[in-house]
Amino acid sequence: MKRxxxxxxxxxxxxxxxxxxxxxxxxxxxxAWQTTVTQQLVKGTSTRQDVLALxxxxxxxxxxxxxxxxxxxxxxxxxxxxxxxxxxxxxxDTRYDRAIFFFDENDVLTEYSTHIDESQxx
Amino acid sequence: xNPKAANRLRYxxxxxxxxxxxxxxxxxxDLGMPLPKSGIPEVEQHAGLSEALIALGPPQRISATRxxxxxxxxxxxxxxxxxxxxxxLMGADLFSxxxxxxxxxxxxxxxxFNRQHQLTASARSEWxxxxxxxxxxxxxxxxxxxxxGDLTGxxxxxxxxGSLLKPLPRAxxxxxxxxxxxxxxxxxxxxxxxxxxxxxxx
Numbered sequence: 001m002k003r004x005x006x007x008x009x010x011x012x013x014x015x016x017x018x019x020x021x022x023x024x025x026x027x028x029x030x031x032a033w034q035t036t037v038t039q040q041l042v043k044g045t046s047t048r049q050d051v052l053a054l055x056x057x058x059x060x061x062x063x064x065x066x067x068x069x070x071x072x073x074x075x076x077x078x079x080x081x082x083x084x085x086x087x088x089x090x091x092x093d094t095r096y097d098r099a100i101f102f103f104d105e106n107d108v109l110t111e112y113s114t115h116i117d118e119s120q121x122x
Numbered sequence: 123x124n125p126k127a128a129n130r131l132r133y134x135x136x137x138x139x140x141x142x143x144x145x146x147x148x149x150x151x152d153l154g155m156p157l158p159k160s161g162i163p164e165v166e167q168h169a170g171l172s173e174a175l176i177a178l179g180p181p182q183r184i185s186a187t188r189x190x191x192x193x194x195x196x197x198x199x200x201x202x203x204x205x206x207x208x209x210x211l212m213g214a215d216l217f218s219x220x221x222x223x224x225x226x227x228x229x230x231x232x233x234x235f236n237r238q239h240q241l242t243a244s245a246r247s248e249w250x251x252x253x254x255x256x257x258x259x260x261x262x263x264x265x266x267x268x269x270x271g272d273l274t275g276x277x278x279x280x281x282x283x284g285s286l287l288k289p290l291p292r293a294x295x296x297x298x299x300x301x302x303x304x305x306x307x308x309x310x311x312x313x314x315x316x317x318x319x320x321x322x323x324x
Contacts, residue, residue, distance in 0.1 A: 062185065
């Protein structure tokens with residue numbers, strides 16, 4: 001086989017090679033609001049300091065007069081794809097693990113809620 | 123033409139045809155989890171913040187308002203299909219034919235609470251929108267016929283700590299920005315030319 005034929009066939013085969021792609025992207029604070037952690041918190045008793053000590057700095061802090069809200073967010077995307085020359089396909093699923101804590105004017109916990117997506121838990 | 127030369131020409135033509143195609147691409151995005159169909163607190167039930175958090179979990183968006191809080195939950199499913207021909211892979215960005223289609227399906231639930239954490243209003247919307255375009259660009263490939271970038275971006279909470287470090291028109295608009303958690307919430311894909319972001323001059 002001549003060199004020119006070899007190059008052409010190699011390029012042709014390379015063009016047709018399929019590729020499998022896996023994609024993962026993580027953003028936000030570490031998920032530390034598992035049930036084993038948050039069961040230490042008691043509405044009406046625990047303070048903002050207790051939450052900050054357990055979970056660290058939040059993603060967002062919201063204030064309404066003397067009330068404060070700490071919001072924690074961990075964004076996790078996972079994707080799978082098939083990259084061919086003539087057909088490419090990519091699917092990306094994004095899930096949001098989050099926790100929210102409300103405190104009154106005395107910095108005492110009044111409400112909270114947490115969510116961890118089990119299908120993509122890291 | 124001798125057989126070897128004919129074969130070579132055949133291979134080269136096939137290769138050129140493959141490179142001519144920028145291919146068919148399909149992208150699928152699933153953002154968040156579907157919202158429950160029932161069990162959503164209603165104003166008539168005199169529901170409070172506790173009941174909403176138990177039923178729906180933490181919201182994806184939250185903001186303080188003048189008289190309480192606004193909380194929002196959302197789920198998006200976006201499909202993007204594109205098909206194109208171009209000379210780009212052959213080193214010439216001179217000619218392209220593109221076709222694209224987008225399908226965005228989603229739901230959004232908004233609940234507002236007063237300072238006593240009592241539910242004062244609720245609204246739920248669902249949508250199923252289609253869009254797309256075609257283009258023949260003979261000289262330069264200047265536009266993308268489908269763009270879902272404004273629907274698939276990261277959550278605004280990740281930018282909260284740096285809200286005053288943005289470029290000047292946006293930083294000056296911080297007191298009106300829906301990203302601060304103090305000025306309301308906005309849905310993905312909200313136009314920036316009007317409303318609270320208009321002074322940011324995107």
